[in-house]
Amino acid sequence: MRWEVVAWGALALVLFAAEALAPGAFMLWIGIGAAAVFVLVAVFADIPLLWQVVAFVLLSVVSIQCYRQWGRTRARETDAPLLNRRAEQLIGRVVALDQPIVAGVGRAKVDDAFWMVAGPDLPAGTPVRVVAVDGMTLKVQQV
Structure with a gap:
């Protein structure tokens, strides 16, 4: 050879x-x-x-x-398309504000984590619905 x-x-x-x-x-x-x-x-x-x-x-x-x-x-099909996209998993959830939204920015506790939120000015404790995600900031609306 x-x-x-x-x-x-x-x-x-x-x-x-x-x-x-x-x-x-x-x-x-x-x-x-x-x-x-x-x-x-x-x-x-x-x-x-x-x-x-x-x-x-x-x-x-x-x-x-x-x-x-x-x-x-060839797009891969998956049974968990939001796996590893934690913020997007929160869309639609209703949470209470931990800190008031002032000048469009506040904070909410979701499960065991605190998230920055953006939306209309609201007092602490107000229930809000997560409607979108912008990076690591949750966009919210009053329920």
């Missing part, structure tokens, strides 16, 4: 193993480029090393771009 065939096969296996150890769907596509060059070099014996490297780079870039196009057009 020729050394370049073994080298491209070994590189493909190393890249696949790296993807298996640290998944992120990136080394896989470079490994596919190396595997494709492995097949080319195994079939066509007289490809110069420079052209092998050029083919590897081009095939890797093409495979990464194909994955990016395919991955971006």
Whole structure:
């Protein structure tokens, strides 16, 4: 077996193993480029090393771009779309103001956390409904 065939096969296996150890769907596509060059070099014996490297780079870039196009057009469905978006989970909840809203800014206690709130001026203790989120500030309206 020729050394370049073994080298491209070994590189493909190393890249696949790296993807298996640290998944992120990136080394896989470079490994596919190396595997494709492995097949080319195994079939066509007289490809110069420079052209092998050029083919590897081009095939890797093409495979990464194909994955990016395919991955971006496929939206992932989830049963918990607001997971890790805690503020947005609070929309619709009714809470009492901990501090009055003065000049459009106040504070409310939601469960065990205090949140900055924005809305019309209201006294402390007034029940308000969370209607929107702006960063870490809850937009509220009087109930």
